Amino acid sequence: MKSSEVTSLSPPPFSQVLSMPTSNQGWPEDFGFQLGGTGPSYILSVEEGSSAHLAGLQAGDQVLEIEGHNVSTLGPQAVIAIAQTQKNIPPSIGVVSRIQQV
Template identity: 85%
Template structure:
């Protein structure tokens, strides 16, 4: 686990994208992000209880890097709908 949030999100095993809202683009298998259940396509809604649902990736990353908790807690909602074959 990194000693600070300066490398968030990459050092915690995931990448973000989006101009507001922000989404999880990829999650590294076995990373802390993967173990916490983050999945590609999840929309980031909160950081440490703060509403960030309209922030783009740069603003979201800057905010997360200033948080005291390592890693900062994030709230997400899945935006990928699974389609099952019949």
């Protein structure tokens, strides 16, 4: 009977250190993205390498929820006000992609 080989894999070294804000007061810019629209709100841009980028947010995503609160019809200022009052840093955000694939 042949013995099993165990291979130990180390995670690749980080090429970048991600600094997480300690409050939501600068949300969404401090987390690497910008909102726009007039209601509903959409993600206008996502900074590459940011926490928003690493979480999978993309320009064109429509914001549906913040921490389980339905914000699907609200404009950016109302969405930002709700996000900035949440306890979790960053607040959870539910989105749906509105970019059509061609």
